[in-house]
Amino acid sequence: MDDVHEVGPGADGSALTLRWSTGGDPSSRSLWFDQAQAADPRPARDPLDGDTTADVVIVGAGLTGLWTAYYLLEADPALDVLVVEQHVAGAGASGRTGGWFGAGPAVAAVRIAAVHGPDAARTARAALRDAVVEVGGVAAAEQIDGDVAVGGLLTVARSPAQLARLAAEAEAARVWGDEVELLGPDDVAGSARVAGALGGTLAPDVGRLQPVALVRGLVDVLTGHGARVAEGTRALRLSPGAVVTDQGTVRAPLVVRATGGGRPAGGRHAVATAPLAEEVWAALGLRRGVVLADAGHRPVRALRTADDRLVLSLRSARQPSAPSGQDLAAVLRLHRALAGLLPPTAGARTTHAWGVALAGGPLPALGFDADAGLAWADGGGDDGVAAANLAGRTLADLLTGGDGALTRLPWVVRGAAGASGAAGGAAARRLAGRIRAAVREGAATLADQEERLTGRPSRLTGLAGER
Numbered sequence: 001m002d003d004v005h006e007v008g009p010g011a012d013g014s015a016l017t018l019r020w021s022t023g024g025d026p027s028s029r030s031l032w033f034d035q036a037q038a039a040d041p042r043p044a045r046d047p048l049d050g051d052t053t054a055d056v057v058i059v060g061a062g063l064t065g066l067w068t069a070y071y072l073l074e075a076d077p078a079l080d081v082l083v084v085e086q087h088v089a090g091a092g093a094s095g096r097t098g099g100w101f102g103a104g105p106a107v108a109a110v111r112i113a114a115v116h117g118p119d120a121a122r123t124a125r126a127a128l129r130d131a132v133v134e135v136g137g138v139a140a141a142e143q144i145d146g147d148v149a150v151g152g153l154l155t156v157a158r159s160p161a162q163l164a165r166l167a168a169e170a171e172a173a174r175v176w177g178d179e180v181e182l183l184g185p186d187d188v189a190g191s192a193r194v195a196g197a198l199g200g201t202l203a204p205d206v207g208r209l210q211p212v213a214l215v216r217g218l219v220d221v222l223t224g225h226g227a228r229v230a231e232g233t234r235a236l237r238l239s240p241g242a243v244v245t246d247q248g249t250v251r252a253p254l255v256v257r258a259t260g261g262g263r264p265a266g267g268r269h270a271v272a273t274a275p276l277a278e279e280v281w282a283a284l285g286l287r288r289g290v291v292l293a294d295a296g297h298r299p300v301r302a303l304r305t306a307d308d309r310l311v312l313s314l315r316s317a318r319q320p321s322a323p324s325g326q327d328l329a330a331v332l333r334l335h336r337a338l339a340g341l342l343p344p345t346a347g348a349r350t351t352h353a354w355g356v357a358l359a360g361g362p363l364p365a366l367g368f369d370a371d372a373g374l375a376w377a378d379g380g381g382d383d384g385v386a387a388a389n390l391a392g393r394t395l396a397d398l399l400t401g402g403d404g405a406l407t408r409l410p411w412v413v414r415g416a417a418g419a420s421g422a423a424g425g426a427a428a429r430r431l432a433g434r435i436r437a438a439v440r441e442g443a444a445t446l447a448d449q450e451e452r453l454t455g456r457p458s459r460l461t462g463l464a465g466e467r
């Protein structure tokens with residue numbers, strides 16, 4: 001369900017309108033929530049207890065909001081930071097990922113280069129790659145046990161056309177500073193034994209992490225440093241200097257919207273198997289920390305969890321429709337993909353299936369209206385986990401008056417235009433988002449068919465969107 005809210009105008013009568021997505025039904029728990037709860041059972045944190053004040057109030061305890069709070073306190077430990085979350089921390093997309101984190105597709109740099117020039121695109125790519133290192137570094141420094149392992153994204157070609165396309169993509173990625181390695185079939189087999197693999201690529205800046213463990217670890221670090229995190233507290237209105245919630249009003253000179261908003265971008269679905277036996281892992285040969293993807297235009301990503309399950313996920317035009325966030329067609333497709341890619345998993349039992357509407361594009365989108373004291377960061381699309389860290393660091397720098405290199409990245413918007421950029425026409429935008437996602441999915445299917453028929457890389461690849 002696409003849960004979209006409009007807020008505005010501001011309490012002072014300004015024309016500000018902000019939009020956000022709640023990220024779906026909190027009752028649909030991912031594997032990650034179940035694992036975290038089993039390891040460390042904890043009740044929801046207390047909601048806000050009536051009206052209060054803070055130096056900064058952050059709406060949304062997903063990774064974007066939590067990383068923003070983290071870096072704010074790092075910049076100024078004396079700051080009074082309050083995070084308000086309508087459900088529990090991580091209830092949105094952050095707690096339901098497919099389990100990987102990475103710098104995202106290098107091809108997205110082309111868009112930046114078209115508007116801001118090639119140097120800006122290279123700087124932006126470097127910042128996204130650095131975010132992967134930063135996430136792992138902070139998790140280690142703060143002793144957050146988030147099962148972080150960075151083994152790279154192994155994309156496997158199973159037809160000559162796919163192999164040719166991967167080679168061209170690796171070459172193009174180098175322009176943006178991405179060191180994507182071309183692999184022969186033996187190299188691929190060293191990381192994963194995929195049926196029919198002809199070769200592939202390895203992009204190093206990708207790994208796996210347990211997102212709810214990271215979310216909870218960040219909450220613990222924040223509260224340990226004196227920040228408040230109020231769960232079960234829904235923001236009803238954001239305006240300069242105040243957030244009205246269903247539990248009271250927070251007055252704060254700085255307000256951050258970190259609600260996972262952004263342009264609707266279809267859905268993402270994931271399934272987890274039960275823990276697989278050691279002999280199955282021996283047959284699969286999938287190295288821990290390696291994220292496996294097929295080279296189709298609607299790729300499935302797979303990884304091995306710390307407790308020896310396989311988690312698979314795929315993007316689709318359809319948003320998860322059932323209240324649980326599960327989508328039978330997507331689950332069936334994931335099962336077929338699993339059996340096709342990794343035959344030794346045939347018969348593996350699925351224990352979890354989850355999904356949630358995706359928001360945002362392949363690049364971060366954030367900004368700060370210094371006059372209104374309002375900052376915002378939208379969901380980072382498919383690769384939002386590392387992007388959320390980058391967004392948090394950037395927002396903290398903007399809010400504390402810094403002007404470091406991150407604040408000059410091409411996606412940073414300053415002024416009211418950014419805060420109100422998504423104003424008006426929510427229904428039309430949802431429809432446009434669905435149409436875009438459906439066109440990409442149709443093009444992806446056709447592109448795969450074209451490659452099967454011609455044996456050459458498809459000319460529709462560009463239309464199918466970033467993989």
Ligand SMILES: Cc1cc2nc3c(=O)[nH]c(=O)nc-3n(C[C@H](O)[C@H](O)[C@H](O)COP(=O)(O)OP(=O)(O)OC[C@H]3O[C@@H](n4cnc5c(N)ncnc54)[C@H](O)[C@@H]3O)c2cc1C
Pocket residue numbers: 020021022023059060061062063064065084085086087088089090091092093094095096097098099100101102233234235236258259260261267268269270313354355356357358360377378379380381382383384385386388
């Ligand atoms: C199924 C799925 C799998 C994905 N897999 C991956 C992956 O493997 N790797 C990757 O990098 N990216 C992945 N993504 C994308 C990634 O999860 C997101 O881009 C990222 O987590 C966004 O973080 P966020 O904090 O901006 O948003 P969210 O995590 O959605 O956080 C926003 C928070 O705001 C809260 N909120 C909303 N409205 C209000 C309100 N009015 N009052 C109070 N609180 C409110 C929500 O409850 C939510 O907790 C996936 C996304 C989906 C949907």
